Amino acid sequence: MKALDIKRLRKSYGDFLALKGIDLEVNEGEVFALLGPNGAGKTTLIRILAEGLGYDSGEIRVFGEPLSKKTARLIGYAPQESIAYDLLTVEENLRFYADLYDAPRERVRELILEFSLPAKKKVKELSDGFKRRLNLAIALLYEPELLILDEPSAGLDVPSRRELWEAIGRLREGGKTILLATHYMEEAEALADRVAIMNEGTVIAVGTPEELKSLAGEGSVIHVEGILRGTERVKEEFPRTIEREDELRIAVEDSKTALPRIVELLVEAGSKIRTIRVEEPTLEDVFLKLTGRGLE
Numbered sequence: 001m002k003a004l005d006i007k008r009l010r011k012s013y014g015d016f017l018a019l020k021g022i023d024l025e026v027n028e029g030e031v032f033a034l035l036g037p038n039g040a041g042k043t044t045l046i047r048i049l050a051e052g053l054g055y056d057s058g059e060i061r062v063f064g065e066p067l068s069k070k071t072a073r074l075i076g077y078a079p080q081e082s083i084a085y086d087l088l089t090v091e092e093n094l095r096f097y098a099d100l101y102d103a104p105r106e107r108v109r110e111l112i113l114e115f116s117l118p119a120k121k122k123v124k125e126l127s128d129g130f131k132r133r134l135n136l137a138i139a140l141l142y143e144p145e146l147l148i149l150d151e152p153s154a155g156l157d158v159p160s161r162r163e164l165w166e167a168i169g170r171l172r173e174g175g176k177t178i179l180l181a182t183h184y185m186e187e188a189e190a191l192a193d194r195v196a197i198m199n200e201g202t203v204i205a206v207g208t209p210e211e212l213k214s215l216a217g218e219g220s221v222i223h224v225e226g227i228l229r230g231t232e233r234v235k236e237e238f239p240r241t242i243e244r245e246d247e248l249r250i251a252v253e254d255s256k257t258a259l260p261r262i263v264e265l266l267v268e269a270g271s272k273i274r275t276i277r278v279e280e281p282t283l284e285d286v287f288l289k290l291t292g293r294g295l296e
């Protein structure tokens, strides 16, 4: 049975079509990531599933049942913004939501231990990492079958993000099905069994990270860092290039011939190259290939 089965889902806000006919299947027990830039429609899709936001047309089944108030109990949801009350302690928040969701009070103790949460601290005194963990714990109060996380690590520093990823990894090992939205390709690659790449209200590709990366085509990516000049000429010769401050990612067919040519172009123009590496393509390269632009 599929945890989620979505067919031809359309949703508009007034005249604006935010979801243009989404088809998506999430298998039981997998971590499934919705990866896409701002405005792709990730939160809209999640709010339809988890908040009962209305939609124009389409079919949605959750573990075989049509999406309804009855299936709400199967879904735990951690929204993009924290839903904890600042002036209450961690424990008080968990108790409040346990009562609201009619979940057993013992779960509060268990979750405090499971997520190493400081029970007596007021939420306003928590670091962002702990706030995110509390938000996740609240979603687990009634042990849902399907956990939906909207940008679970947005705004976290690298160590807190890794801790949160470990927590999500443990949930997956415990057999939970997880749907998460992210615009960090590292997050999708680190956590997801399968990824749907979304752009402007459509799903443009679905597969395992490996399958998707093979869509980027044969070849590799040359990554150059330094004080770079002559990047325009590189882009003319190698159109599959993403430029960021002090950084170029260039997708090439054959790195052996491309590498010396790229170095030549950059050095001739007066660049100071700090590092240059040949890498495997990432999901961002796939996105670039499919849409012609970077993820952020």
Ligand SMILES: Nc1ncnc2c1ncn2[C@@H]1O[C@H](COP(=O)(O)OP(=O)(O)OP(=O)(O)O)[C@@H](O)[C@H]1O
Residues within 6 Å of the ligand: 013, 016, 018, 036, 037, 038, 039, 040, 041, 042, 043, 044, 045, 183
């Ligand atoms: N309540 C709303 N009313 C009108 N338009 C909306 C509303 N919510 C979202 N939109 C529009 O729908 C599109 C999809 O937005 P959505 O929030 O689903 O994207 P997202 O992929 O979650 O983006 P982000 O990465 O920024 O969270 C955007 O163009 C957004 O402006």
Ligand SMILES: [Mg+2]
Residues within 6 Å of the ligand: 042, 043, 044, 080, 150, 181
């Ligand atoms: Mg969003």
